[in-house]
Amino acid sequence: MFPNGVGAYVDLMADLIPGMKDGSVRTALDTGCGVASWGGDLLARNILTVSLAPRDNHEAQVQFALERGIPAILGIISTQRLPIPSASMDMAHCSRCLIPWTEFGGLYLMEIQRVLRPGGFWVLSGPPINYENRWHGWNTTVEAQKADFDRLKKMLASMCFRLYNKKGDIAVWQKSLDAGCYDKLTPVTTPAKCDDSVDADAAWYVPMRSCVTAPSPKSRGKALPKWPQRLGVAPERVSVVPGGSGSAMKHDDGKWKAAVKHYKALLPALGSDKVRNVMDMSTVYGGFAASLVKDPVWVMNVVSSYGPNSLGVVYDRGLIGTNHDWCEAFSTYPRTYDLLHADGLFAAESHRCEMKFVLVEMDRILRPTGYAIIRDNPYFLDSVASIAKGMRWTCDRHDTENKENEKEKLLICHKQLWSAKKQYI
Ligand SMILES: C[S@@+](CC[C@H](N)C(=O)[O-])C[C@H]1O[C@@H](n2cnc3c(N)ncnc32)[C@H](O)[C@@H]1O
Incomplete structure (x- = not known):
């Protein structure tokens, strides 16, 4: 839900992430997309989004998205990897998407970490962002929301993300380009670094893994040319x-x-x-x-x-x-x-x-x-x-x-x- 319209929401986001305006950001993933208004708005800004949602109590949202001419697939963040290779998305987004990011040792964040390109952005709006001003409307306590936000920040930092920008209801993290951060992780740290037993790009009926995917030193750390x-x-x-x-x-x-x-x-x-x-x-x-x-x-x-x-x-x-x-x-x-x-x-x-x-x-x-x-x-x-x-x-x-x-x-x-x-x- 975007009270001032999705255009105003994306305008604010693009002020926080200048790469959305100059062709550096081209591919995006919207987890829990609803009727995919975010992806629809980005299409007109030359950013191509895979909007993703299951069929649940929100009904046929992906059908509505496709009927509106917006790219979308049925999908859920649950137990299996998304059918997308590692280091693919320039940006991932969740607006009130109800995905329990800090549960299960941060398993779902690790999947986002896998599909994001090094230097890619993860954008979160909705709980617990801006909990100081919003918690009254969320059927919760300010303490619980603060604890969730602190947990989220800690988890993301431990997975080599840094808080890139934050304003109002939107917070943006960036996946690190710095190999040094991933070098500090090993298969026995918390979080663990993924070993080579499963190809990071394999994504068809592959269970999600509770580990951080280190970018391949050969190709994945380099910035791609801008769109087009x-x-x-x-x-x-x-x-x-x-x-x-x-x-x-x-x-x-x-x-x-x-x-x-x-x-x-x-x-x-x-x-x-x-x-x-x-x-x-x-x-x-x-x-x-x-x-x-x-x-x-x-x-x-x-x-x-x-x-x-x-x-x-x-x-x-x-x-x-x-x-x-x-x-x-x-x-x-x-x-x-x-x-x-x-x-x-x-x-x-x-x-x-x-x-x-x-x-x-x-x-x-x-x-x-x-x-x-x-x-x-x-x-x-x-x-x-x-x-x-x-x-x-x-x-x-x-x-x-x-x-x-x-x-x-x-x-x-x-x-x-x-x-x-x-x-x-
Ligand atoms: C409150 S709606 C928000 C929709 C949209 N992002 C917005 O801001 O208007 C929550 C969305 O998250 C989706 N969702 C909930 N759990 C999910 C999961 N585990 N994986 C993917 N989507 C999920 C729902 O199907 C729904 O599309």
Whole structure:
């Protein structure tokens, strides 16, 4: 809740964090997002937010967010890591998000610490911030709130955060860039430093760990270029992708630039206000999203949970996304995306789960009158076309931007708005 409007709230925050105004802060996480007004406001300020909330007594808040055209996923800070690699977010935020940050030895703060980039900011508003003036309204005592605030400050300091700025209802901590602070932690200190037994970037059904993730000395301590320059700069972790390099990423960007130009010729809705919520269902470097960056869309980049984990590259470029296994349901409500792009997904998934299950999940996610662009081997496209017909999608087959390429073709599908015949209802 933002009594003076979310714009005034973010204006105050941006005064406390100048990096929000100059392109240093580009990616953000809003835990306990409500209807994602914070992320919605930031979108207009060129900051891309993953807004996160569960379905609880606050009802379908993530559905409202997506209906408003704001990026959001269903999720909870609970026992499993968020599906996001380490050192990805430039900023994380909680406004009255009800997450018990100081419970369980600070486990939930450690998860925020993992996903924040060194130098990234953690912003808290609501209890216990400004408890001196606000405690009357919180059904608590001033002593209890003071104790909670003191505990929070101590925990954050012990995890290598420093109080960066504070005014009124907002407090900002910064994750340390100083390796010396992490060097003081060991697997037996409190808090402990994470050992190498679990990859810090592994985030698919990985239980949260009660330890502090030290930034990798090689790549994660360095400041990234500001937005929008960082979109075109290959980050150091491009080397986690097999065959990954700066030139491979540039080549991939070139491919997607040509592909998106071709897609727009075949599907004029792309690039218009008819398409807003877009998902790239199987990306490597986020090249498809990068080619759409000037359009009135946002793209959820999905990196396979069982292939090479290139999602860190996507975040380092200033794009957002999540890990996912397409043999499972995606953490979203029905009818929440306007366009799905599946590149080679069926060839990749065919040995793992049945194609019809993936297509039925796509149908669930796609809003009626939304589109799917499916790019795959012609053998798989034939099967996709027949299942899509059963789902009452209308699909047209096309060459890719490279006509001569017989190994890859396109299916552009339009989900119809239909209802059961009267006699069945
Ligand atoms: C009071 S609302 C605040 C919403 C929004 N941040 C605002 O200020 O308007 C609390 C939010 O926290 C979410 N929430 C509660 N516990 C959570 C948890 N463990 N992980 C993620 N979100 C949680 C709720 O679903 C809800 O979206």
